Amino acid sequence: MPDTLRGAAAIVGIGELKPERTRPGRDAMSLLAEAAYLAIQDAGLSKRDIDGMIVDEGMIGGGSGYCAKMAEHMGIFPTWATGCDAQGAAAVVMALQAAAYVNAGLANFVLCGMSAAIDPGARRPPPPPRTETATSEFQAPFGPTVAANGWYAMIAQRHEALYGTTVEKRAKIAVDLRYNANHNPRAYFHDKPLTTEDVVNSRIVADPLHLLECVMPCSGGCSFIVTRADIARSMRHKPAYILGGGLGVPRSNLAHVGEITIAPVGQAAKKAFAMSGYGPNDMQVLEIYDSFTITVICELEDSGFCKKGEGGDWIQEHDLTFKGDRPLDTHGGQLSCGQASTAGGCAQVTEAVRQIRRDAGDHQVPGPTDLVYVTGSGGYFSQQSAMVLGSDAAL
């Protein structure tokens, strides 16, 4: 057994569905199955080889026993299976969980995945109202905003007041990511360019956040396969090794504790970098979870790419496109690909694998892609994950 998971496991198969606004007739289990089938085939495996499973019912509400439901649905019968309740941080957390499982002898090939169905015609009960005291009694009566918009707007407002991070500065994230999406046929906004003026002039949904600073909910699915490093070496694709990772969980609700502009990914990054033996400046590609423009800025700061408060300026000083000096969210991010619930964060993991394989087509980073930093973000700065992935050259 290794002391840590550094280099002990790798991602060897990926599969994802292009995010669409709706997928009539498709439910979450169907979408997850399709993404999983793609990942298993990409790895060159058969269903029988999959002996581990980590699936997320996500925010959709698949009910209890989701692993067993998915096993029966797909005809895949693992001998080890668990869920992952890390919201948007889930994809990175699943990869790390899977790395631990395969090195603990619990499974050899772990199928990880999640999906989101939006089907206007489906018989789907409305999600049950949240009943914890913190939300049902002390948020709902005061007028919740759509999804997480209001909470991230408060983070953005405070970051702007403390550090001058205006919409004109934040917009750079949306614009550079759209350029990447314009070179990725899997991105929802592949054919639509975007300018700073478009972002600044889009309507305000929750002040100071403008519409084009927020992700668009989509339907889709995403999956990947993790195995032990020694098995990975004999498989058909160049392995993407897991070199380090971590998670930070400072709260559930944004309202009650801590400085809200501090991204919990800081704790995760410290652990991920220490485990990997690399630091922020060694990272050649950044796949930073982008629910909103401000999310990326705070994550960059607290991951150590710049000092706290300097994220707004740092992104002006760097070209974040896949051709740039700091390639970031090279597939277009969730802002420009579309966010299929937690599968949006999963697409950042699969994109990292694609860049390491040098298989990203029109949006392949021209420079070296042997070290990739990937993050995940759940809730309202509630839990954030970080992971360093690398090629065999980075081991």
Place this chain on the structure above:
Amino acid sequence: MTTAQEYKKPLPTPTAVSRPFWEAAKEHRLVYQRCRLCGTRVFYPRDVCPGPECFGVGTLEWAESSGKGWVYAHTISYQPAHPGFADDVPYVLAIIELDEGWRMSSNVVNVDPQEVRIGMRVEVVWDDVTEEFSLPKFQPAR
């Protein structure tokens, strides 16, 4: 004042633990919890102490707040998730830090939304939304 049937917005659903908060609210008293073992100030209401060194269960006691504090963070909502708020937009959602050192989310009212600033001094103002519930909201301090 309206009845619960006429009121179109979500109402709190008190639990055995949180009910004292809403009973005090009906009397226009803003209360929070304090641990009698470690002194930690706690909000939202619960029955275990989250203090870093404390394992208190049932040790949180209700204390009365001055109702004075400041705007820690805020946003102007233009697009509410609940249809009951459609006529209220734009309205201010905020995290208020009370002077006793605890935070709650609420609305800042009786002010032009554009005038609200981080650090603005505020005081509690009660919105008697139904016969059963009064909601603590905040307005600029006099």
